[in-house]
Amino acid sequence: MTEDLSPFLPLSPATLHILLALAGEDRHGYGIMQEVARQSEGQYKLGPGTLYDNLEKLMNLAMVEETPRPSPNEDSRRRYYRLTGLGRRTLSAEIARLDTVVREARLRLRVPSPRRAS
Amino acid sequence: MIRSIYRSILRLHPPGFRQQFAEEMLWIYDETAGAGAVSLLTDGFFSLVRQWMTRPATLTLAAAGCGGAMHMALFLVMMIPVVNQPPAVIYVRRPILASGMPDVSTVRFSGSWIGTLHSTGPSGPMQLMLLNNGASWTGRLYLQGQDGVMHGGALEEIRVEGDALRFRVEAGDADLTFSGQLQQGKLTGILEATANGARFAPRGRKVGEGTWVMARAQAGSRAPEPRQRQS
Numbered sequence: 485m486t487e488d489l490s491p492f493l494p495l496s497p498a499t500l501h502i503l504l505a506l507a508g509e510d511r512h513g514y515g516i517m518q519e520v521a522r523q524s525e526g527q528y529k530l531g532p533g534t535l536y537d538n539l540e541k542l543m544n545l546a547m548v549e550e551t552p553r554p555s556p557n558e559d560s561r562r563r564y565y566r567l568t569g570l571g572r573r574t575l576s577a578e579i580a581r582l583d584t585v586v587r588e589a590r591l592r593l594r595v596p597s598p599r600r601a602s
Numbered sequence: 603m604i605r606s607i608y609r610s611i612l613r614l615h616p617p618g619f620r621q622q623f624a625e626e627m628l629w630i631y632d633e634t635a636g637a638g639a640v641s642l643l644t645d646g647f648f649s650l651v652r653q654w655m656t657r658p659a660t661l662t663l664a665a666a667g668c669g670g671a672m673h674m675a676l677f678l679v680m681m682i683p684v685v686n687q688p689p690a691v692i693y694v695r696r697p698i699l700a701s702g703m704p705d706v707s708t709v710r711f712s713g714s715w716i717g718t719l720h721s722t723g724p725s726g727p728m729q730l731m732l733l734n735n736g737a738s739w740t741g742r743l744y745l746q747g748q749d750g751v752m753h754g755g756a757l758e759e760i761r762v763e764g765d766a767l768r769f770r771v772e773a774g775d776a777d778l779t780f781s782g783q784l785q786q787g788k789l790t791g792i793l794e795a796t797a798n799g800a801r802f803a804p805r806g807r808k809v810g811e812g813t814w815v816m817a818r819a820q821a822g823s824r825a826p827e828p829r830q831r832q833s
Contacts, residue, residue, distance in 0.1 A: 533646050544714055
């Protein structure tokens with residue numbers, strides 16, 4: 485049996501950004517919000533309500549899990565979250581799907597691919 | 603003043619969500635209020651609406667309140683477990699479910715479940731993921747194979763009725779049919795393995811059986827990480 489992640493795709497923009505924010509390192513909620521703003525260059529701003537609605541769903545699907553605070557001296561209200569293996573694979577599948585969409589769009593719109601920095 | 607309003611909005615969230623996230627949301631408010639308290643209030647309000655609207659009990663009660671007696675009847679029909687339903691209730695319930703109206707039971711099954719399988723074949727940890735896309739269900743089941751590796755397969759013929767769940771998974775030479783009930787927050791049931799005709803036994807012959815029990819994967823708990831077979 486092979487892993488079929490298609491039931492979880494496509495991801496909503498909020499879910500995609502949250503998973504992406506956690507792909508690099510474990511973060512607390514506010515850290516996720518800041519990382520999402522940074523990744524989108526301020527174009528996508530996630531409010532705490534939207535963030536925790538989606539985090540709850542992702543935790544129920546075992547794509548994200550809570551992880552201990554890196555330092556016990558931190559504010560006890562800060563809780564840290566991390567990507568599980570399933571979350572990482574789902575994110576990879578979504579990126580591959582988006583990549584196909586972007587390639588197709590470039591082809592149809594005849595937009596040149598961005599040149600790689602040499 | 604605005605902080606008090608925001609705190610009140612958080613207090614109005616469903617208890618489970620509030621206990622898990624409200625303190626952290628308030629901390630974020632304290633960190634970011636200067637950047638736009640009004641947008642945080644709006645976000646909190648929409649979160650409140652979403653949280654209650656996606657709770658099964660809320661959907662049921664909203665249906666009951668809006669439609670008066672007719673909707674109250676719907677509420678009662680939806681709340682009666684399938685095993686206890688007289689035939690008349692089942693006949694009322696089926697067209698309601700077919701109409702795509704939100705059902706208490708379907709929402710309760712969504713998500714990730716972790717448990718154990720005991721069978722005449724492989725036994726060990728299992729993980730189930732169920733997703734409701736409106737009228738239909740999709741999902742995956744992960745079982746530990748005899749090689750000790752977690753193998754995943756797509757669920758087929760998923761049926762959710764009241765507290766009852768049934769689905770089938772293809773596993774090599776056999777079809778695995780899982781039938782179970784949701785009781786006191788746990789999914790328990792039986793497994794029947796039948797040959798799919800690929801090898802030896804004729805199609806449909808029973809080749810194994812077992813029992814299984816699963817609980818909802820809790821936030822922070824470690825789900826078994828399914829791995830792909832190394833070939």
